[in-house]
Amino acid sequence: MNLVWSHSSLKTFQQCPKKYYHLKVAKDIVDKPHEAALYGSAVHLAAEENVRDEKPLPKKYDYMQPILDSLKRIPGDRYCELKLGLTRDLDYCAFDAPNVWWHGIVDLLIVDENTGLAHMVDYKTSKSARYADPQQLDLMAVSVFAKFPSITKIKSALLFVVSNEFVRKEHHVAQRKEYMQGVMPDLHRLESAFNSGVWNPITGPLCRFCPVKQCEHNRS
Numbered sequence: 477m478n479l480v481w482s483h484s485s486l487k488t489f490q491q492c493p494k495k496y497y498h499l500k501v502a503k504d505i506v507d508k509p510h511e512a513a514l515y516g517s518a519v520h521l522a523a524e525e526n527v528r529d530e531k532p533l534p535k536k537y538d539y540m541q542p543i544l545d546s547l548k549r550i551p552g553d554r555y556c557e558l559k560l561g562l563t564r565d566l567d568y569c570a571f572d573a574p575n576v577w578w579h580g581i582v583d584l585l586i587v588d589e590n591t592g593l594a595h596m597v598d599y600k601t602s603k604s605a606r607y608a609d610p611q612q613l614d615l616m617a618v619s620v621f622a623k624f625p626s627i628t629k630i631k632s633a634l635l636f637v638v639s640n641e642f643v644r645k646e647h648h649v650a651q652r653k654e655y656m657q658g659v660m661p662d663l664h665r666l667e668s669a670f671n672s673g674v675w676n677p678i679t680g681p682l683c684r685f686c687p688v689k690q691c692e693h694n695r696s
Contacts, residue, residue, distance in 0.1 A: 496675065
């Protein structure tokens with residue numbers, strides 16, 4: 477079994493290795509989506525269909541229309557919910573390729589190969605950008621540079637659609653390897669657990685919400 481990871485799965489490991497094991501390795505427990513996750517999925521689908529197909533937004537999501545319209549005015553080829561993968565050598569591969577090492581999905585990518593510029597957006601449905609984690613943009617940028625060799629710069633953003641806030645970053649192809657450095661300590665820990673089979677639990681305030689009910693720290 478080869479280790480394949482994503483930004484979200486690494487976050488799960490950071491929260492608790494035991495939880496990661498049951499959800500991602502043994503797969504003997506399914507984490508049922510909560511209300512916020514279901515809302516987020518619905519918002520992503522509405523935005524995707526509006527940008528890609530010009531399908532009108534459901535009335536309850538029409539607060540997003542001005543910002544989506546501004547994104548649609550950016551010149552270039554638009555890709556919605558674009559699945560990307562990377563090998564260990566940071567070469568592009570398909571999302572589910574046999575040699576995939578990292579994979580992720582870009583909510584919206586606009587590529588202008590004539591100028592070498594791309595715009596990348598990830599939609600967020602949190603009420604504010606206070607706890608924004610732009611690290612996932614770094615990972616996405618590396619994969620975009622790998623898939624589109626003509627792109628040399630990416631203007632990236634986490635778009636908090638409810639509060640209409642942008643958390644922006646700018647990525648340059650010459651620094652693509654540097655963008656992986658932030659995750660390497662935790663990734664090494666994940667690989668060590670994967671190879672040793674030791675998945676020690678971490679206790680915290682979120683334990684009572686964890687789907688791993690048999691854990692000694694679960695107080696639900």
